[in-house]
Amino acid sequence: MDDFWVFGYGSLMWRPGFEHEETRQARLFGFHRALCVRSFFHRGTPERPGLVLGLDRGGSCHGVAFRIRPENRNAVMAYLRERELVTRVYVETSRRVRLKTGQDVRAVTYVVDRSHTQYAGALSIDDALLGVSGAVGQSGPNEDYVVNTVDHLRTLGIHDAHLEGIADQIRRMGHPL
Numbered sequence: 001m002d003d004f005w006v007f008g009y010g011s012l013m014w015r016p017g018f019e020h021e022e023t024r025q026a027r028l029f030g031f032h033r034a035l036c037v038r039s040f041f042h043r044g045t046p047e048r049p050g051l052v053l054g055l056d057r058g059g060s061c062h063g064v065a066f067r068i069r070p071e072n073r074n075a076v077m078a079y080l081r082e083r084e085l086v087t088r089v090y091v092e093t094s095r096r097v098r099l100k101t102g103q104d105v106r107a108v109t110y111v112v113d114r115s116h117t118q119y120a121g122a123l124s125i126d127d128a129l130l131g132v133s134g135a136v137g138q139s140g141p142n143e144d145y146v147v148n149t150v151d152h153l154r155t156l157g158i159h160d161a162h163l164e165g166i167a168d169q170i171r172r173m174g175h176p177l
Contacts (some may be wrong), residue, residue, distance in 0.1 A: 004073045005107035006080065007097050009033045009063035010053035011145065014152040017083065018076045022067035025100040025156060031111055032059035033160060035128045035146070037089050038118040042139040050135030050142035051120060051128060053149065053163075054090065054112030062158045065097055065107050077108070084110045089118040125165045132166065133173070143170045 007028055008016060037054040044050030055061060068076050084090050090110035097107045112119055123131065135142035150167035153160055 003105060004068045004070060004076075005097070005105045006066045006068060006076065007063055007095065007107035007109035008066065009055060009061050009109070010149055012066075013064045013156075014148060016066060018066075018068070018079050019072055020066035020076075021069050024065050024067070025062065025158075026065035026097040026105075026107070027060050027062050028055070028095055028097045028107075028109065029060045030095070031055040031057060031061055033061045033063070033163065034112075035123060035132070035163065035166065036112055036120050038120050038131070039135070039137055039142070040118065041086055041137055043137040043142040043145050044135040045137060048135055049118075049131070050137055050145075051123070051131040052142075052145065054119075055109065056112050056122075057114070062160075064156070065099060065105065080108065080110075087116075087118060089113055089116045125162065125169065128162075128166050129169050132170070146170060 033053055034056045035051040036056050037052045038049040039052040040046045040049055043052050091113050094106050094108055096104050098104050132142045132146055147167050150164055
C-alpha cells in the first residue's frame with residue numbers, strides 16, 4: 001500500500017525529471033490528452049502563447065505511470081508542483097489508472113482547469129497548428145514539444161490521431177525534427 005505512482009501523458013513521459021523505480025504503460029479513464037492549454041512560459045510567451053497538452057474531460061488517455069519510492073514522495077511532489085502548477089492552469093488530482101498488466105493503481109496527475117484563462121478548449125488540427133507554429137518559450141520551440149511527444153508516443157506504440165495530425169503538418173512545413 002506504500003506504492004506511489006505518477007501518471008504522465010505529455011512531456012513527463014519523455015522527460016520526467018524525477019527519480020522513479022519503475023515505468024509502466026497505463027490508461028486513465030474519464031480524461032483525454034489534448035493540446036488545450038495556452039503556454040505563456042514553457043512553450044510560448046504572454047505576447048505569443050504556444051499550446052501544451054492537458055488532460056481534458058471525456059474519453060481516456062494512454063500514457064505512462066511511474067512508481068516512486070515512498071522515501072522520494074515529498075521530493076517528487078515538490079518537483080511536480082513547481083513544474084506543473086506554474087500558473088495554476090492544472091489541478092493536481094489522484095486518479096485510478098489501469099496499468100498495462102491490468103492492475104489498477106492510484107496515481108497523481110494534473111488535469112486542466114476549464115475555467116482558467118489559459119484553457120484553449122477543443123481545437124481543430126488547423127487551429128492547433130496555428131497556435132503551435134512559431135511559439136517559443138523557456139523550454140524551447142512549441143513545434144519541438146509536439147513532435148517529440150508524438151515520437152515518444154509512437155515508440156511506446158501509443159496512437160493519438162489528433163496529435164499525430166498536428167505533428168505531420170509541422171513536418172510538412174519543413175520543421176527539422
